[in-house]
Amino acid sequence: MNTTKFSVMDASKAFKKSRTTIYEAIKNGELSRDNDGLIDLSELIRVYGNPTGVHSSTRTEHVQKDVQVHVQSEVEIVLKEQISLLKNQLDLANQREKSLMQHIEDLTHRIEFKGSLEATKGDEAPPNSGIVKEPHSKKVEPRTEQLSEKPKRYPIPEQVESEPEQRGFWSRFFKPYG
Numbered sequence: 001m002n003t004t005k006f007s008v009m010d011a012s013k014a015f016k017k018s019r020t021t022i023y024e025a026i027k028n029g030e031l032s033r034d035n036d037g038l039i040d041l042s043e044l045i046r047v048y049g050n051p052t053g054v055h056s057s058t059r060t061e062h063v064q065k066d067v068q069v070h071v072q073s074e075v076e077i078v079l080k081e082q083i084s085l086l087k088n089q090l091d092l093a094n095q096r097e098k099s100l101m102q103h104i105e106d107l108t109h110r111i112e113f114k115g116s117l118e119a120t121k122g123d124e125a126p127p128n129s130g131i132v133k134e135p136h137s138k139k140v141e142p143r144t145e146q147l148s149e150k151p152k153r154y155p156i157p158e159q160v161e162s163e164p165e166q167r168g169f170w171s172r173f174f175k176p177y178g
Contacts, residue, residue, distance in 0.1 A: 005038035014051040015044055 012019045022039075025031040031047055033039055044051065167175070 004041040005034065005036070006041065006044060007038055011039050011044055015048045016051075017048060 006014060008019050008022050011017070012022055022031065025047060026033060026039075031039060031043055
């Protein structure tokens, strides 16, 4: 494998950096030299990017294109998975909305039914009650056992204060109150 290596002077010319900058990068550990004292092209590209004096070969361009195509295909796969997930979430949200709308409709019918029962019981609903009378297609008879039952009352016991504990002769002297 033939790798391109640069001396500090050649690297400074190719990457348009001063020799001092390159020596400082080596001293700080940003760049590393090989045993022969030369700097590998890959190290220089890693730190300073593509050089202005060195042109990439056609092989490098093909590799870059292959990598770019591979990355694009991976991105497409991820995006398709995300679209599928979002479609599932949308379907679930639509089902929840439909279920909740049905529940609201059922509750509205119950309220109207209860209002019509009260209106027939008291001849007419009060004007500000918000009850709308509508003709009933079904006749539903109310449960009589629920309407005739009165709520049970439970007696509340009176608060009884407990008497203080009887204390012996010696506990009066040696145990504090509390």
